[in-house]
Amino acid sequence: MNNNLDKIFAALGDSTRREILIMLLEDDMAVTDVAEPFDISLAAISKHLQILSKSGLIVQEKRGRVKWCKLQMHAMRDAAIWMESFGQFEQLNFDAFEIFLKQEKILHK
Amino acid sequence: MNNNLDKIFAALGDSTRREILIMLLEDDMAVTDVAEPFDISLAAISKHLQILSKSGLIVQEKRGRVKWCKLQMHAMRDAAIWMESFGQFEQLNFDAFEIFLKQEKILHK
DNA sequence: CTATTATTCAACCTTTTGGTTAAGTAATAA
DNA sequence: TTATTACTTAACCAAAAGGTTGAATAATAG
Structure with missing residues (x-):
């Protein structure tokens, strides 16, 4: 349970x-x-990408000989929701927060 | 870097x-x-608590023979900020976020 | 002082993690 | 067809993670 x-x-x-x-x-x-930017072997990166895939944070799609890595925001959101529902982040309304931030931006211009 | x-x-x-x-x-x-509620040994729980302590998510304070475990919300917040600032909440102003939370709390009372 | 309670530590085990190098597969370019 | 490119897999290694049991420490209760 809660495996993901x-x-x-x-x-x-x-x-x-x-x-x-x-x-x-x-x-x-x-x-x-x-x-490319990392100092470790390609094989090591390949393993990291497999871990990211199994977590659902990315998906990999092979086209030709190239395997494309694509972020999956909704998986991250599962974790974010856990944190939000924890303690003071309880019932945080992200949409409301976004609106708030936009207003803040306008006010500080 | 980013060790915590x-x-x-x-x-x-x-x-x-x-x-x-x-x-x-x-x-x-x-x-x-x-x-108490877990099916593993006290020693195992003790180790889990040490990991939580080192992460900063809790602190432990000994009073008499009892060691009290106390949640440290701000540590969790560090991770929450990372997630929130990831993607849709780029350039999140955390002060603004705190103000927002306080307002939210007042509104929901 | 002696038990009991609360907790950690030490030694051990197995599995996982993060890395390596070398070989294998599969698609494209020459 | 033969390189070359883009990966993954296999075999290996050291260290860490998550668990165990049994002994050690340290504070309180009797």
Whole structure:
């Protein structure tokens, strides 16, 4: 039970993987390109990507010889919801917060 | 770098530890009482609590022969900020977020 | 002082994690 | 057809994680 939260949080518990996720925010990437900025082997990156896949935080889709990595925001959201529902983040209304932030932006301009 | 996010997320990546945190939401607890609902040894719970301590998610304070476990919400918040600032809440102003939360609380009373 | 209670520590075990290198597969380019 | 490119897999390793039991420590109760 709660197996996926386990996997999501565990996946986020490694800074290499968090960096990969941040990179994927910008665009989908091929495995080789994901590996490029890191100082570890391609095989190690391949394993990190498998962990991210199993957690649901990314999906990988093969087209030709290239395997594309694509961020899956909704998986992260599962973990975010757990945190939000925890303590002071209880029943946090994200939409309301977004509206609030926009208003703040206008006020501070 | 980002060592503490590593530890916080890793700590959250275990359902026993997440359950402990939920228990501590209600009140501070002694180690023995934390262990009570679980099917594992006291020593194992003691280790889980050490991991939670090192992550900063709890603090333990010894009074007499009892060691009290106390939730530290701000540590969880570090991880929450990372998640919130990921993707849809880019450039999140946490002060604004706190103000928002306070307003929300007042509104829901 | 002696038991009891609360908790940790030490030694051990198994599985997982994060890394390596070398070989294997599969698609494309020459 | 033969390289080359883009990966994954296999075999290995060291360290960490999550568990166990049994002994140690330390505070309180009797």
